[in-house]
Amino acid sequence: MKGRNLLAMLLLVAVLITACAPAAPEEPAEPPAVAEPTTAAEPAATDAPVAEGWTFPTEDVTLEIWWHEYGPFTAYMEEMIPKYMEMHPNVTINATKVSSADLNQKLSAAIATGTGPDILDQDASYYVQYYEKGVLEPLNLEVWGAKSYEEVAGNYLPGGADAGTFDEKIYALPYQGNSMSLWISNKLFEDAGLDPVNDAPKTWEDMINICPKLKVVKDGVTVQKAFDFPYHSQRWQLQQFQPLTEQFGGELLSEDGKTAALNSPEAVEALKQWKRVTEACGDPKTTMNTPSNPNQDFIDGRLAMWITGPWATPQIAASEFVGEDFTVVGLPQVDPTNPRTMVYGWEWAVNADRPEINKQVAWDFIKFVLSSPEEWLAKAGFVQPVEGLLETETAKTFPFLSVHLKDVETASWYIRSGYVNEISLAVGAAIDSVVYDNADPQAALDAAQAEAENAMK
């Protein structure tokens, strides 16, 4: 018995020693939900066009690319990757799709542990924090075949490349730049005896005047809202509060993004206007919008006017109540002669902490996927803020694209700051307290400013 015990002990020790033995060479941490590597087609001729003066590497290169999950976007990327690998048989691209809600956390954690992808996809507002931490590789002009960053930026609408430009170098480029324009449900307008084009509000005062005709309250319950600002997400709230503040002549952040001005007189005026519009037109207590279904009230016919981006076109056009019976007009203004709007988007960038050859090929791949703005629009529904898009055949059939692009022309990018989440939470809380709890706008924004300053100190 003694002998058996001893043998068991020895076996256990052996197991433990094996378990505690030095591990095999460290594998990179497993990324979330890795898709199967897209299989390249049979090697084809390697005569893919590359920039003059740059030679495409001949050695094998494996790129990791992460993007935020969105059906049409993913489908388009999964079409482009095999095409690129067919052109360059020595390149393998592994794709990982991550929910947009988790992308920032997962990317940050992966970058921190040295397991980040070669090619990053991220909401443009977050890139400043990556830039400040040295995570981003500047655009490779040689690979791009450009002489200067100005030349690259020149292909975009004015300001279109600004969100990924830091210290006069381009670090990220947009595959979508969304304006926020006013969508009108034609049916609800016509039911109220209004014309969706001629009666569309051009100013916030127009909006307040038109709302009583569109808002329907039965037995004390709002069953149809004329218009509502968003209340399902603080980021959405900031997206609409920012242009409103700018329309009153203010800025929420200093130009260098280091100082917040959330309680400026202009911001306070904007918040007062927000409340007036909400009281006349909306009822935030009745919204069914959620972060995953932000356009739900409009789609269901409970909302006659709604501010959203061109990316919502396929979803709204496919809906039962609204369908293709909608009109899009420019964002309402305080002063239509001095319009201010907002653009936000998602951009590609390259991880600086990767081998040189990977970085070159990564920029070449980005150049390749961005080279067909018309296809992006047709297949993913994304508007690249580039010159000449409006003249393409696809653009001519895309509903109200000219309106969206016109709003981009007068837009500022969604605020770029390493503290964008803190600022959006603070502004969202201020808006909520004014709208829901009747708080004083100045006091609410003073509290938001204190929160932002505390975060940014």
Add this chain to the structure above:
Amino acid sequence: MDLSQKKSPIQRINVPHFLKLSAPRQQKLFGYLILLPTLVIIFLFRFYPMMQAFYISMTDFDLISPPKFVGLYNFIDLLKDPLFLNSAKISLTYVVFAVVPTWIISLGLAVLFNRNIPFKNLIRSAIFMPVIMPAVVMALVWNFMYHQQGVVNVILGWLQISPIPWLRSSSTAIWAIILIGIWRASPYFMVIFLAGLQAIPEDFMDAAQIDGANSWQTFWYVTLPLLKPTTLLVVVMSIITAMKVFAVPLIMTHGGPANSTRVLPLFIYQTAFEFFDMGRASAMSIFLFAAVMIVTLFQIRIFSTGEYE
């Protein structure tokens, strides 16, 4: 053949003298070795991260750049941070108003189901359903139920009560979240109380009845004192669970409106993974950990007073 003469191969090994152990010591060592894998796992995945959190709480760490040691700065700064203090207050409100009703309801249900009532097992299973429902599913379902035209407001309408904007008002949102907490926790603690009740020997009840005690007196002077160990378990576990509430406010309100449901665990999560201030988030976690420890020790002290009297 004399088997006793045959030597085991083990016995032929020349074990050095200092490794020769007596039988009880060998057994003891065997026990420790059996425990070792579990202890290693607990250390690696529980205690090491906890110790790491203590270290990170004394750094300025954004997850990407290397951590910078800042001593107790995060702790001192938190005590002046109105958002942190507000979150701590909301968590305290949640704990007090979710936990106390949970004790009463779960004990009441346990007493009820300890008796012979018709369809006892069926009703007990139905009541237990919220416990097995995933928090995400539950939060989404309640989201619809709390809507302006949702089932809760429809029922209130039958009682001639105007619709309440449950999740869309900073004055009601926390109560909506608390109600879900009570609804979810009560059946779980009911089962624990029920196990405690069923462990009480019938003799005590019979003796009390012979002495002339009525039902209430039997419950108050016999059942409840004998339930003390179970009650301690329920009190400690329910408070710890309530202090860690996270998924429901995250999914249903994301801390809003106007920060009214931003409980401490949610604020810790936001600070760590939305603001990327790991040092500050770890410092908050240490505060939460300390609060849970103090409350738990205090409860154990209270419940152990007079235990042997």
